[in-house]
Amino acid sequence: MVVAEYKLSDAGIVVSRELPILDEGESITISRCRYKGQTSLLIEVVSDGHVADAIVFPGLTTGRVPVELIQA
Numbered sequence: 001m002v003v004a005e006y007k008l009s010d011a012g013i014v015v016s017r018e019l020p021i022l023d024e025g026e027s028i029t030i031s032r033c034r035y036k037g038q039t040s041l042l043i044e045v046v047s048d049g050h051v052a053d054a055i056v057f058p059g060l061t062t063g064r065v066p067v068e069l070i071q072a
Contacts, residue, residue: 001054003035014063018055020045026052030065041065 006016022028026047033042033056041057043065 001056004055004057006057006060008063012063014041014057014060014065016057019043019065020053020055023047032061 002018004016004018006014006018009015020028020043022045026045029044029046031042031044033040035042035056035058038059039061041060043055043057044051045053
């Protein structure tokens with residue numbers, strides 16, 4: 001699991017180097033989780049029915065993820 005460093009832009013968009021790029025046949029799930037006592041955003045990359053990668057954004061509960069960065 002990657003713990004992402006991120007910031008919110010003035011437009012409320014999540015800016016981070018850790019946003020995944022999907023390969024053919026991969027998908028993502030986005031959910032909330034608890035990380036070190038904080039409600040956080042969890043992005044899981046799913047490949048062949050298994051979680052291939054997971055990225056947690058500590059303390060992030062608002063903002064928009066730029067979809068163009070996570071599409072193949």
